[in-house]
Amino acid sequence: xxxxxxxxxxxxxxxxxxxxxxxxxxxxxxxxxxxxxxxxxxxxxxxxxxxxxxxxxxxxxxxxxxxxxxxxxxxxxxxxxxxxxxxxxxxxxxxxxxxxxxxxxxxxxxxxxxxxxxxxxxxxxxxxxxxxxxxxxxxxxxxxxxxxxxxxxxxxxxxxxxxxxxxxxxxxxxxxxxxxxxxxxxxxxxxxxxxxxxxxxxxxxxxxxxxxxxxxxxxxxxxxxxxxxxxxxxxxxxxxxxxxxxxxxxxxxxxxxxxxxxxxxxxxxxx
Amino acid sequence: xxxxxxxxxxxxxxxxxxxxxxxxxxxxxxxxxxxxxxxxxxxxxxxxxxxxxxxxxxxxxxxxxxxxxxxxxxxxxxxxxxxxxxxxxxxxxxxxxxxxxxxxxxxxxxxxxxxxxxxxxxxxxxxxxxxxxxxxxxxxxxxxxxxxxxxxxxxxxxxxxxxxxxxxxxxxxxxxxxxxxxxxxxxxxxxxxxxxxxxxxxxxxxxxxxxxxxxxxxxxxxxxxxxxxxxxxxxxxxxxxxxxxxxxxxxxxxxxxxxxxxxxxxxxxxxxxxxxxxxxx
Numbered sequence: 001x002x003x004x005x006x007x008x009x010x011x012x013x014x015x016x017x018x019x020x021x022x023x024x025x026x027x028x029x030x031x032x033x034x035x036x037x038x039x040x041x042x043x044x045x046x047x048x049x050x051x052x053x054x055x056x057x058x059x060x061x062x063x064x065x066x067x068x069x070x071x072x073x074x075x076x077x078x079x080x081x082x083x084x085x086x087x088x089x090x091x092x093x094x095x096x097x098x099x100x101x102x103x104x105x106x107x108x109x110x111x112x113x114x115x116x117x118x119x120x121x122x123x124x125x126x127x128x129x130x131x132x133x134x135x136x137x138x139x140x141x142x143x144x145x146x147x148x149x150x151x152x153x154x155x156x157x158x159x160x161x162x163x164x165x166x167x168x169x170x171x172x173x174x175x176x177x178x179x180x181x182x183x184x185x186x187x188x189x190x191x192x193x194x195x196x197x198x199x200x201x202x203x204x205x206x207x208x209x210x211x212x213x214x215x216x217x218x219x220x221x222x223x224x225x226x227x228x229x230x231x232x233x234x235x236x237x238x239x240x241x242x243x244x245x246x247x248x249x250x251x252x253x254x255x256x257x258x259x260x261x262x263x264x265x266x267x268x269x270x271x
Numbered sequence: 272x273x274x275x276x277x278x279x280x281x282x283x284x285x286x287x288x289x290x291x292x293x294x295x296x297x298x299x300x301x302x303x304x305x306x307x308x309x310x311x312x313x314x315x316x317x318x319x320x321x322x323x324x325x326x327x328x329x330x331x332x333x334x335x336x337x338x339x340x341x342x343x344x345x346x347x348x349x350x351x352x353x354x355x356x357x358x359x360x361x362x363x364x365x366x367x368x369x370x371x372x373x374x375x376x377x378x379x380x381x382x383x384x385x386x387x388x389x390x391x392x393x394x395x396x397x398x399x400x401x402x403x404x405x406x407x408x409x410x411x412x413x414x415x416x417x418x419x420x421x422x423x424x425x426x427x428x429x430x431x432x433x434x435x436x437x438x439x440x441x442x443x444x445x446x447x448x449x450x451x452x453x454x455x456x457x458x459x460x461x462x463x464x465x466x467x468x469x470x471x472x473x474x475x476x477x478x479x480x481x482x483x484x485x486x487x488x489x490x491x492x493x494x495x496x497x498x499x500x501x502x503x504x505x506x507x508x509x510x511x512x513x514x515x516x517x518x519x520x521x522x523x524x525x526x527x528x529x530x531x532x533x534x535x536x537x538x539x540x541x542x543x544x545x546x547x548x549x550x551x552x
Binding site: 133134162163165166169170173215218219221222223224225226227228229233234235236237238239 | 324327329351354355358359361363365366367368369370371372374375378379380381382383384385386387388391392395411412413427428431
């Protein structure tokens, strides 16, 4: 059953990376993405790969979990690779057929673009694998809070996220219940053409929506009854606090960025 | 000016839902005293839940006045003040939990009050302890049973340290053992000095409260101790309500010519009365 459903792809743990402040992790992930983009040589990419490997080791996350996240973008990576391979204009052309040509420059571009995409995804994977959705939401709320002065609804978005996370299992359970109830009344969800099956979902969706609206209504009332008046004047049971470990993490990423800049400047392995 | 022995005072209160023809409640006069354990009983659609929602300003009356701790509820600010005094536990345990972790959910109310973090942590662990859910503080709500969820909801309310707690049919979606758990928790809170308003349609629960208010078609029709209310079996039945099994048995015995009073609520009382009759023969 869904009793042990894990939300998102969070992989629980108590490692150094798990315990970092979510804000640190979000900001450092962005810094990491910048590193991926500024890197211009094999040496730089080698450093980034080594960095990811090290993080995965520290967080005790098996590499297969990280690679699993690459599946959905495999097609994009392949298309990017092929486009760069055939469409890049280079001087030393190796092969030519109509408008398609392969040059040394093209091969290099293709490899680097594909590598960049893969590294971008694996880097963000590390964030979502080591941060629970609720911590992630807290972190985002806190980071966006300064923007609420100019009307950005930081608290409201975070609240919506957390309520959505809270109700996903409840609604899944409800869907199963309605499915069974409709099946008991002779509904057929599995056979027939695609259109027929889509139509068969209607008796499932209508009660589900009705119940979701009823739940939303009751929840709003329950929240009001517990003195909820929006984000103003609210405090937190466990406020986010930067610690020493956040500083260490920051140093690691600064070191990575520095090394990449050095390799870029040195010109070794740069394309 | 304020009477300290009265927590909530309703004077000639009427309430109508938007678009409804008939008012849900009409000219309600009710005083809820400090430390009372008051049951509100009525059949479906009688207006008992509406009454509950008037007590903490979720609804604002069309006419008449609701005073909570001496302050009349006229607008949202009054309602907010009332809610600090008067917590509420709802019917569906699923639809009143906000957070994905039990302790976060218990903290929700305190966070809304803007309390300092350390105090929230203290209150939350104490509240979870009171309801016996400390072992589940890090669990996800959907892993809990209905009774456990309801206990977490109660913890969320008592962490706010209210003077009054309204239970709006809080046991109607639970199995019998969960129902008993929750009711006993309410009795215990009442012992500790919290005023309890117990809205229900279960006779057995109502019979165990100090005072019983019966609502029918938006009006208070009976207001007395449960013993006195149920003793008039015919009247209660005419209102579409059941009486406790033993009261009903006594009434039936009475009808068949056995001299036994109908103010009996429990099995033990019945036993004692019957033994008394036996020894009289």
